[in-house]
Amino acid sequence: MATKVEIKNLSKIFGKKEKQALELVKSGSSKEEILEQTGATVGVNKASFKVEEGEIFVIMGLSGSGKSTLVRMLNRLIEPTEGNILIDGEDVSKMNNDELRKIRREKVSMVFQNFGLFPHRTILENTEYGLEVQGVDKETRQKKAEKALDNAGLLPYKDQRPNQLSGGMQQRVGLARALANDPEILLMDEAFSALDPLIRRDMQDELLEMQERLQKTIIFITHDLNESLRIGDRIAIMKGGEVVQVGTGEEILTNPANEYVERFVEDVDRSKVLTAENIMIRPQTLRSSKAGPRVAAQEMKTAGLSSMLIIDKQQQLKGYVTDRDVLDAVKSNIRSLESIIRTDIPKVSKDTLIYDLYDIIHDSDTPVAVVDENNKLEGIVIRSLVIGALAREKEGDSNNGE
Amino acid sequence: MENSILDVIPQIPVSEWMANFISWLTNNFSWLFDAVRDAGDWTMDTITDLLILVPPVLFIVLLSALAFFASSKKLGLPTFTILGLIYIYNQGLWEPLMYTITLVVVASLLSIIIGVPVGILMAKSEWANVLITPILDLMQTMPAFVYLIPAVAFFGIGMVPGVFSAIIFALPPTVRFTNLGIRQVSDEMVEAARSFGSTGSQQLFKVELPLAKATIMAGINQTVLLALSMVVIASMIGAPGLGERVINALQRAQVGPGFVAGFALVVLAIILDRTMQGFNRD
Numbered sequence: 001m002a003t004k005v006e007i008k009n010l011s012k013i014f015g016k017k018e019k020q021a022l023e024l025v026k027s028g029s030s031k032e033e034i035l036e037q038t039g040a041t042v043g044v045n046k047a048s049f050k051v052e053e054g055e056i057f058v059i060m061g062l063s064g065s066g067k068s069t070l071v072r073m074l075n076r077l078i079e080p081t082e083g084n085i086l087i088d089g090e091d092v093s094k095m096n097n098d099e100l101r102k103i104r105r106e107k108v109s110m111v112f113q114n115f116g117l118f119p120h121r122t123i124l125e126n127t128e129y130g131l132e133v134q135g136v137d138k139e140t141r142q143k144k145a146e147k148a149l150d151n152a153g154l155l156p157y158k159d160q161r162p163n164q165l166s167g168g169m170q171q172r173v174g175l176a177r178a179l180a181n182d183p184e185i186l187l188m189d190e191a192f193s194a195l196d197p198l199i200r201r202d203m204q205d206e207l208l209e210m211q212e213r214l215q216k217t218i219i220f221i222t223h224d225l226n227e228s229l230r231i232g233d234r235i236a237i238m239k240g241g242e243v244v245q246v247g248t249g250e251e252i253l254t255n256p257a258n259e260y261v262e263r264f265v266e267d268v269d270r271s272k273v274l275t276a277e278n279i280m281i282r283p284q285t286l287r288s289s290k291a292g293p294r295v296a297a298q299e300m301k302t303a304g305l306s307s308m309l310i311i312d313k314q315q316q317l318k319g320y321v322t323d324r325d326v327l328d329a330v331k332s333n334i335r336s337l338e339s340i341i342r343t344d345i346p347k348v349s350k351d352t353l354i355y356d357l358y359d360i361i362h363d364s365d366t367p368v369a370v371v372d373e374n375n376k377l378e379g380i381v382i383r384s385l386v387i388g389a390l391a392r393e394k395e396g397d398s399n400n401g402e
Numbered sequence: 403m404e405n406s407i408l409d410v411i412p413q414i415p416v417s418e419w420m421a422n423f424i425s426w427l428t429n430n431f432s433w434l435f436d437a438v439r440d441a442g443d444w445t446m447d448t449i450t451d452l453l454i455l456v457p458p459v460l461f462i463v464l465l466s467a468l469a470f471f472a473s474s475k476k477l478g479l480p481t482f483t484i485l486g487l488i489y490i491y492n493q494g495l496w497e498p499l500m501y502t503i504t505l506v507v508v509a510s511l512l513s514i515i516i517g518v519p520v521g522i523l524m525a526k527s528e529w530a531n532v533l534i535t536p537i538l539d540l541m542q543t544m545p546a547f548v549y550l551i552p553a554v555a556f557f558g559i560g561m562v563p564g565v566f567s568a569i570i571f572a573l574p575p576t577v578r579f580t581n582l583g584i585r586q587v588s589d590e591m592v593e594a595a596r597s598f599g600s601t602g603s604q605q606l607f608k609v610e611l612p613l614a615k616a617t618i619m620a621g622i623n624q625t626v627l628l629a630l631s632m633v634v635i636a637s638m639i640g641a642p643g644l645g646e647r648v649i650n651a652l653q654r655a656q657v658g659p660g661f662v663a664g665f666a667l668v669v670l671a672i673i674l675d676r677t678m679q680g681f682n683r684d
Binding site for chain 1: 590593595597598604615
């Protein structure tokens with residue numbers, strides 16, 4: 001995939017002694033030191049990252065971390081003090097007003113925390129706005145705006161005013177308005193933060209659904225870790241104007257770059273983030289084609305197991321055998337395992353959330369098998385691993401099986 | 403008076419400076435002032451003549467209808483309008499009323515035409531804001547009578563100097579409220595407009611002015627009422643209308659005619675104010 005947006009050493013200083021503060025930033029002084037020496041506030045401090053085409057890139061940080069400033073520098077609602085912003089390789093930070101306007105009109109749309117809808121315009125007129133300023137004729141722009149509203153299920157409300165709609169609906173309009181121009185990049189600034197938790201979840205789902213269809217490049221700002229993990233393909237964590245870590249949700253949870261990130265991720269409900277893949281282990285298996293009851297008995301004895309999984313040549317899971325069945329088979333001189341294989345083993349995919357594994361593993365006497373779509377065995381999850389993962393023990397974390 | 407250390411400074415000739423400045427303006431721009439006066443007199447006479455041509459009954463009906471729609475189809479304001487205008491006609495003040503209306507309308511329109519753009523400029527430019535604010539303070543706090551003197555010097559006596567001084571007196575609220583209204587538009591609205599690639603004028607006309615409309619209208623309302631009060635004072639330099647009647651009564655110490663004309667001005671002020679406020683609410 002191609003890089004869509006790249007920022008390099010992007011800094012923003014608020015205040016008068018900009019140059020002096022910038023020197024201090026370069027020499028590596030902290031935000032507090034610079035404030036003390038110059039009175040200038042460092043909004044963003046030498047931030048760099050790349051956003052790939054078609055991904056949802058989340059920038060997460062607490063208030064004051066510079067995330068909102070950073071996103072506003074991408075379309076230059078805030079002028080960067082120094083550094084480069086590359087969109088499709090073009091340096092936005094060097095563009096003149098006309099070029100910048102073209103980028104804003106055609107490539108980058110923005111969704112705002114408090115929706116940013118114009119109260120004096122109807123829903124349709126709001127949705128048309130981006131096309132209207134481009135000079136698209138009324139009929140065409142209305143048609144496009146209506147289509148965008150229709151996609152969001154909002155067409156019946158097109159003649160209402162924003163204040164007649166609930167918060168969730170207003171933000172759907174905000175999103176529809178941003179999409180009406182058919183931009184390649186969406187900047188979403190705390191887009192769901194002003195919504196109730198339940199509505200917020202729905203909106204997150206809708207965003208993911210929309211992303212499946214449209215494959216935009218989305219840069220999403222939030223202060224909520226759960227939200228980041230739910231929707232982000234990759235996450236950048238910001239603190240004090242600096243980007244402290246960039247990675248997938250799992251990378252950040254399992255390998256926090258520093259103490260700050262670690263403290264940040266401590267509170268997250270891990271059961272809703274970690275999946276079977278994170279905690280599964282390599283199972284002890286037997287090939288049904290090779291092994292008979294005697295081999296099975298021997299293997300189980302050395303491994304100290306009361307049951308064992310059986311796979312075929314293609315690594316596909318056939319079931320499991322128990323120690324009692326194996327011993328009976330040995331006694332009655334049966335040569336093959338085929339007749340004693342039990343198939344009542346629960347199977348899950350590696351994407352199953354640990355949260356969903358609770359019930360499965362609770363009701364099952366055997367371990368839970370993790371298989372791919374071809375029934376190929378990838379690992380197993382046993383009860384102690386689930387508990388271990390949730391207890392956040394180090395062994396639990398690193399027990400990845402691979 | 404005792405001698406003071408401050409006597410070291412000789413009297414600064416502010417009076418002479420101002421007098422010289424005004425006479426310099428009068429001498430060098432008399433062609434401009436004369437042209438403005440002639441054009442102004444002609445325009446305002448024409449408007450007044452046309453207003454007088456309208457039959458009073460029709461005029462009352464039209465104004466009441468306007469009041470009816472302004473007050474969301476309630477009956478209080480239209481009733482007041484009908485009764486108030488009948489009172490003015492009854493007291494023989496119809497023609498002075500038309501002069502006063504002309505003066506107020508012309509002064510208000512010119513104030514709006516000048517004031518709204520100046521207010522926009524102040525909202526957009528910190529420099530303009532810093533520069534113009536003290537001028538507005540001066541315009542509002544300088545006693546109104548003081549304007550009358552240069553107004554006479556420039557335009558002689560009559561309607562034009564009246565409108566001139568009324569504009570100076572009535573302009574500041576429109577400028578200030580326009581400035582305030584645009585500055586009050588929330589950052590998110592401005593950011594939304596900019597993020598979609600609006601040009602400066604698109605941002606102004608499609609987002610900022612519509613959102614500032616209520617505030618600007620409140621300023622215009624103030625301007626109209628101030629213009630009305632100044633038009634009365636301007637009668638001292640020969641502006642015709644209801645104010646002329648008040649001034650005449652004052653000079654002759656006639657209590658009765660003074661109140662008769664005074665009530666007529668109150669009626670006009672209430673009709674103007676309530677009607678405008680009504681339209682602003684919608």
